[in-house]
Amino acid sequence: MTLPVTLPASWYTSDELLGIAKKKIFNKGWHFISPITKFTRDQEDGQRFCQLDLLENPFFIENSIEDVYQVNSVEAYYGKHKCLFTGHETDSQVEHVLSTLARASTHVTKSGLLFVCHESSPPDFNAFFGNQLDQFIEGKDFRSIAHRRKLSYECDYGFLTFIDGYQECLHCAYTHPGLAKAYCMDFYKVETYTNFCRHLADSNEKAGEDDTEAPDPGLFIYFFPTCALNFYAGGMGVFRCCPLTGSKCRMEFDYFFDGSDEDFEKYYEFARQVAIEDIELCEACQKNLESGIYQVGTLNPDKEKGVVYYQKLIREKIMV
DSSP states (O other), rough: OOOBOEEEEEEOOOOHHHHIIIIITOOOOOOOEEEGGBSSSOOTTTTSSEEEEEEOOEEEEOOOOSOHHHOOOOOOSSSHHHHOOOOOOOOOHHHHHHHHHHHHEEEEEEEEEEEEEEEOOOOOHHHHHTSHHHHHHHHHGGGGSEEEEEEEEESSOHHHHHHHHSSSSSHHHHHHHHHHHOOGGGOOOOOOOSSSEEEEEEEEOEEEEEEEOOOOOEEEEEETTTTEEEEEEEEEEEEEEEEEETTTTEEEEEEEEEEOHHHHHHHHHHHHHHHHHHHHHHHHHHHHHHHTOOOOOBTTTTTTHHHHHHHHHHHHHOOO
């Protein structure tokens, strides 16, 4: 049996490779952004617009949704809103400027998730995900979970290092003690689909005394190339890895929660601890890659199934 071979180590630090990835990966296909509850009119920070930029292709969305259950589409406008508006414009002036701007293609699922595509003729949404995504998201109501907090900061690792780190959990048992306590890492697995992966682990929580209802295992989906949703314990964490250079990224997090402020803070503390642990791992890995010692290796087709699949996608798209 021939084991799968990793991507060249040089790809993980290359600004030139990142430029190719922008054209062949980030400017193509559907990218997961967030539940639409992120764009409601009553944002706590009072911002009228939400700026987004996965990789040097900035676009923004107006925070204008009043009833999330009445919204089936969201407009995304190319540009940087701070360059277009001073904050003193009237509604009619804003509407006029927006009417002149180019728009990104968007798709809102029935469950309330927003996706964006930068292609002038975007691929069919369901076909892009192999007609496999609905089975996991359409039974959920993401419109009911309020946006509670956002967070953004830069990290010293490249997007390929980030991808690899989030596609396996061999490291979880000893580097994520809180996560390992909540979920059984011995049976952690990754299922690969078309342009996304689903992560699964049994909860360590016990069912009720009558054993009639097992704990909800949650929903963990990682969308190619660098966006994900983690839906569990009454809350949802969404993160986007936005490349800046071959060795640096901006991480953007949005946290949603259905419950009291006290319960949200507990959920947030748990989610942030796992994220911080992952940052430390990815940055340490990037340092090793920068040293030039590692060149290429092999992957375990079972334990690193997600890494194998995503590296295959990267190789195929870059080499086209």
